Amino acid sequence: MHAFTRRTPLSLIGVVAFACLVASACSGRASGELRGRGAQQKGFEGLYRIRKDGKTGFIDRAGKVVIPPQSDLKVPDYGTYPVFTEGLAQIEVETDEPGPGTFSNKKKIGFIDTTGKVVIEPRILQGAYDFSEGVAAVSLNYHYGFIDKTGRVVIPIEWQSARSFAEGLAAVGRDAQFGFIDKAGKAVIPLQFDGAQSFSEGLAAVIVNRGKVFIDKTGRVVLEPQVDDAQSFSEGMALISVNGKRGFIDKTGQVVIQPIYAVAQDFSDGMALVRVDGKVGYIDKTGAVVIKPQYELAFDFSEGLAPVKIGDSWGYIDKTGRVVIEPRFYSAYEFRGGLASVTTSEGDGYIDKAGKYIWPPSK
Numbered sequence: 001m002h003a004f005t006r007r008t009p010l011s012l013i014g015v016v017a018f019a020c021l022v023a024s025a026c027s028g029r030a031s032g033e034l035r036g037r038g039a040q041q042k043g044f045e046g047l048y049r050i051r052k053d054g055k056t057g058f059i060d061r062a063g064k065v066v067i068p069p070q071s072d073l074k075v076p077d078y079g080t081y082p083v084f085t086e087g088l089a090q091i092e093v094e095t096d097e098p099g100p101g102t103f104s105n106k107k108k109i110g111f112i113d114t115t116g117k118v119v120i121e122p123r124i125l126q127g128a129y130d131f132s133e134g135v136a137a138v139s140l141n142y143h144y145g146f147i148d149k150t151g152r153v154v155i156p157i158e159w160q161s162a163r164s165f166a167e168g169l170a171a172v173g174r175d176a177q178f179g180f181i182d183k184a185g186k187a188v189i190p191l192q193f194d195g196a197q198s199f200s201e202g203l204a205a206v207i208v209n210r211g212k213v214f215i216d217k218t219g220r221v222v223l224e225p226q227v228d229d230a231q232s233f234s235e236g237m238a239l240i241s242v243n244g245k246r247g248f249i250d251k252t253g254q255v256v257i258q259p260i261y262a263v264a265q266d267f268s269d270g271m272a273l274v275r276v277d278g279k280v281g282y283i284d285k286t287g288a289v290v291i292k293p294q295y296e297l298a299f300d301f302s303e304g305l306a307p308v309k310i311g312d313s314w315g316y317i318d319k320t321g322r323v324v325i326e327p328r329f330y331s332a333y334e335f336r337g338g339l340a341s342v343t344t345s346e347g348d349g350y351i352d353k354a355g356k357y358i359w360p361p362s363k
Contacts (some may be wrong), residue, residue: 066115073091074340092109093109126140133165159173173196192219198232314330332359346361
């Protein structure tokens with residue numbers, strides 16, 4: 001289990017099986033025809049990870065080094081964007097002890113604060129999520145529990161699967177049944193579902209008798225869309241799949257954008273990525289095509305701009321489709337806090353919305 005990245009590969013939509021969380025990371029850099037969030041973004045905390053001379057550190061929005069690059073600060077490489085959530089970031093220390101059923105050694109996982117101080121000493125763990133609502137899910141011996149910001153186990157490591165807390169509840173599973181617990185570890189929605197996603201905008205998508213429905217925080221089924229698949233709500237809309245095509249429903253369960261797309265992505269910044277005839281474009285919440293599908297690859301809109309691949313390079317467009325930062329990067333990612341991570345032959349750097357480097361590319 002790994003921490004959620006801030007960019008996840010777009011895949012054909014589906015209620016994510018908890019087996020994915022147990023067996024491997026559902027994170028990493030995006031790949032394929034379309035790239036984007038795919039999951040809710042976590043709050044941005046104003047620190048950006050950098051690499052210089054093979055060492056890891058952090059800068060602020062102005063490009064000032066806050067935590068100097070150091071070789072013993074190993075931050076899990078789950079994406080280019082900041083890894084601080086709720087003031088803490090994971091660090092890893094590899095041990096000499098072989099890991100179970102893997103080609104790598106066991107690792108110790110701890111957390112640092114925004115000054116670089118170790119506040120939770122590294123300990124043997126299989127993995128950990130970022131902190132969410134004051135606690136972090138951790139795994140040991142293929143079971144999951146939660147620690148607080150002192151490192152104390154506050155919910156026993158006894159679940160076969162778990163998601164981070166969202167809106168006061170965490171999805172957990174045991175013996176192929178899933179439900180939700182509160183911060184005291186009490187199962188407030190009993191284990192009864194065949195699968196579950198985290199709560200988002202007051203609702204959670206769950207699997208009941210192979211069908212996708214939405215429940216409220218009492219566990220009551222409030223939406224039963226007649227669909228093959230459904231994602232969590234994002235900006236008031238939920239991505240659905242019907243007969244292999246993607247569309248959207250609103251929070252009444254009404255289909256507001258007909259399922260006509262082979263591939264689509266959650267709404268972000270008022271726009272959703274869609275693919276038509278192998279090309280990527282954007283629609284608004286009425287379903288109107290705002291930016292004609294024309295790109296091979298793209299990310300979601302964030303802070304008014306979206307990274308797109310034009311030819312062999314990446315640049316940025318605004319919501320009219322106008323190129324505002326010329327394509328000149330090997331890769332480019334969404335803006336967070338006014339900066340975006342980009343990659344050139346010289347390494348990874350950060351630019352502002354004018355395309356000016358705040359931190360020049362480095363490795």
